[in-house]
Amino acid sequence: MNKNITMRDIANQLGVSSVTVSKALNDKEGVSDELKERIKQLASELGYRVNMAAKTMREGLTYNIGVIIPERFTGPDQSFYLRVYQEISKSLEATGYYGILHILSGSDEEGLLLPRIYYDRKVDGFIVLGQINKSYIEVIENIEQPKLFLDFYDEHSSIDSVVTDNFYGAYELTNYLIQQGHRDIAYVGNLYSTSSIQDRFLGYYKSLLEHHIHLEPKWIINDRDEQGTYIDIELPSPLPTAFVCNCDQVAYSVVQKLKLMGHRVPEDCSVVGFDNDIYATLMEPHLTTIDVNINQMAQTAVQSLLRQINHPDVRFGRLVVKGEIIYRDSVKPLNPADRSE
Amino acid sequence: MNKNITMRDIANQLGVSSVTVSKALNDKEGVSDELKERIKQLASELGYRVNMAAKTMREGLTYNIGVIIPERFTGPDQSFYLRVYQEISKSLEATGYYGILHILSGSDEEGLLLPRIYYDRKVDGFIVLGQINKSYIEVIENIEQPKLFLDFYDEHSSIDSVVTDNFYGAYELTNYLIQQGHRDIAYVGNLYSTSSIQDRFLGYYKSLLEHHIHLEPKWIINDRDEQGTYIDIELPSPLPTAFVCNCDQVAYSVVQKLKLMGHRVPEDCSVVGFDNDIYATLMEPHLTTIDVNINQMAQTAVQSLLRQINHPDVRFGRLVVKGEIIYRDSVKPLNPADRSE
DNA sequence: CTGAAAGCGCTTACAG
DNA sequence: CTGAAAGCGCTTACAG
Known part of the structure; x- marks a missing residue:
């Protein structure tokens, strides 16, 4: 009726x-x-x-936002970006907008193919969630519609971005380890893979510098190739007393590896992560890590993009959302007597 | 330009x-x-x-599908439905459609409020992903647009549904335990919470019946209230030799609990789950479970709904998608001598 | 306070 | 093979 x-x-x-x-x-x-x-x-x-379609045609606004996530961040064991997407969805809906998800396949990214939402004029703007390769960044840059990078940025690009405070997060985490008496601290992550991993490394390094601790090149441990595919992690020998891992999932792998080698965490080795995702509490011991404020990131991203849609001339640059250390059981104070040197 | x-x-x-x-x-x-x-x-x-909006107005088709997920299934540790959503998204895009996600809040579900996508005529049809309460089912039923239930069904409703083969999955899993010599087998799940949990229980029960094993009421163990909120699981005493858990997350809890009580899995107790989600491989030991074919479920759901849109008169009823046992390390053959009675 | 006109961009049915 | 006309449902600008 x-x-x-x-x-x-x-x-x-x-x-x-x-x-x-x-x-x-x-x-x-x-x-x-x-x-x-x-x-x-x-x-x-x-x-x-x-009838929204009529409104859309008249106003030239679809009230849709495209959210692009590279496929490689959406594996069965990676729910982080999906959770971010969920928050984006909610923020959007609260303002009368809707999100349309596009999983960017590896081949489309290589082939520089824009998503169908672009060709169908389905959306008023784009949020790219998760680092894409350089050439694809250029392609996105050429889109004459509002767009925003979420959880990464590119220095050469003029596109607004929202990131979590990677630098200070890792900095504080490393400070904490040093306060606990650690001085032999490794960093796990490929420095050339994403801006997040790089910035977390730099935060770790700053903490080392401030405490006059020499950065041992062998204690920068690779965990993935530049495309982001995880590789087998090779732990150095002798072992450091603590690991700063670029994310919880990698922290989980490191702990598995340590256990396999017969080491106990945190008794023999302390480990910290980043993200506070599902891995943090599924592993034994529970992980000390940085809680990324997903809700805040999503809201900030949505607000920035919407403002861009309504005021095409304003730019924000890089917006940083603060995280917070969650102290759990993967770090042990180091007795000075235990020190290796 | x-x-x-x-x-x-x-x-x-x-x-x-x-x-x-x-x-x-x-x-x-x-x-x-x-x-x-x-x-x-x-x-x-x-x-x-x-300009899709113009096309939409002319044809009366938005080429959007609304996907409604009840909020309670989207907690930080529940990524299953989000993964299903992701697959739906992909299937949809392959056919020129797009998915719009709506997280149904607890209060909207109670208050019987339809999502905004409905009032904005944003979509051509709805997929409800995850069991909603009886009254809300009626509300959905009254929508005069194509709709489909995914991963649950309601006997009183005429709405098409796509579910995984819960009954036979649990049946085969229980058969397997019995083949391994187990006869004291508990089931963990609230029988009145969702159709999936109920059907998995029935599969378990059928296996028991076929092997002339008496169903001990005390071995039906509650894991959540009827709204789906997890409660503390009380393990029976004496312990059965095996647990059939209604999902991997609950299997994970059961294993944690057993370990806390000083029991080893699978040496003292075997445990199986259902879903093959992230919990299955994050726990120790890795879980024997049913791999739900998410991709197939999403595809089937999308195809059925699209057919409904194009042929409003055809009905499918209940479509069942087969799962598959994944054998891992959480089940141990029981030596006849070990039997409790 | 109320309404006739025009137009957003497309596609279907029809005429040539 | 090609095109003029009409209409999908709304809203803005203008006239009364």
């Missing part, structure tokens, strides 16, 4: 024009309060629903 | 009508091959992109 009720139907039944109905339903000037009430009343009885 | 190029622009530049451009770009009859080529050529040079 509420089969495609239009404003005209309401107008006809009330003997007014559809212009008046439009004004009433949108709370615009120019309708008497009494008539407005009658219109709203009837609209609700008839189960009137706005 | 590709600022809102329309068919008319192409038509004007070529001195033809926009009707001809439309036909050419859509590969319809009635344009000479030569002209069609010129049109496509120019369209591509100009960076023409179709």
